Amino acid sequence: MTGHGFRQAETSADTTGTGRQVAADLVATAGAAGVTVATAESLTAGLLAATVAEIPGASAVLRGGLIVYATELKHDLAGVDATLLARRGPVDPEVAGQLARGTAQRCGADLGVGVTGVAGPDSQDGHPVGEVWIGVWSARLDAGVPRVAALDDRWQSAAGGTDEAVRSAVRRATVDQALEELLTAVGALQPGGACRE
Template sequence: MTATGDAAPGPATDGAPAVTNDLAARVIARARHTATTLGTAESLTGGGVAHALTGVPGASTVVRGGIVSYATQVKASVLGVDSRLLAERGAVDPDVALAMARGARRVLGCALAVATTGVAGPDPADGKPVGTVFVATTGPRGERVRELALSGSRTQIRSDTVAAALQAVLDTLEDPPS
């Protein structure tokens, strides 16, 4: 209950856009149907993808976990992203996104992992403009990296990235990369 006596939002709605909740529910349903375990490695989304997934009832049967690797050092030390790659290209890079997804898959022992890295703003980072985002998926049938050029506020870019990551997972579950 909130201070006004209204019921607090539940895990399926918790303030996230309806599209995100719908995508998360579809991902969990498809992952359960295919018995595919999931994991996340997140930078700019700060755990938003894992939060959306675990807000769906039944998620515990397929979600192995999530790693928030906001700091570059964590990308290297926990996920195993090559420190030379990070030094040369910065954290906002398609190869870094893919290495993050691979690291999550390894650390979490999941069949399919998704990773997010990018620039939510307000300032550019790693020589990339605000709104530059990379979403990577990796699983037993292949790997894919998507580059996004988003606009809007920091909050909007992060929210749109969560939705894009969920869509990437759903696309992979429904039509795996070759």
């Protein structure tokens, strides 16, 4: 127990050591470059923003985030096209890109990242557990076209046999890879980076 009757939390952003290191690198690199970021999170439900926020100096980088767990909130809060959601559903690469753009614009950030997918333990509308899409967007990057990546299979080695372990592994791997994608984008925005306007 700490003062005032509050228990000390262990770590709110329970990610891998690699994820914390990449978050620290992101905060340092983006902070030095004056680049701000915002998140739009579905399956990670705020874990990505929390991971960044745990790093000292995050306030210079993290503008804010949207938790858009429910499908309709992807449209209502992040501006994802309602027709796209109705036609393809929330687990879609274009949805991830629109989430990234929407949160950057809504939060006034240089970079936005959007994550959407299936954490499990069951498939969702024909999409398997571990199908996750990560979008990164900046008006200054790739002529404003979002970069979208599929989650790699790193989560499978961390997933145990329980439903909770699978969900946790997918969510943690999503955070780790999203941080890596953001760090790459920050590098591309810097002078001499691979920025294509």
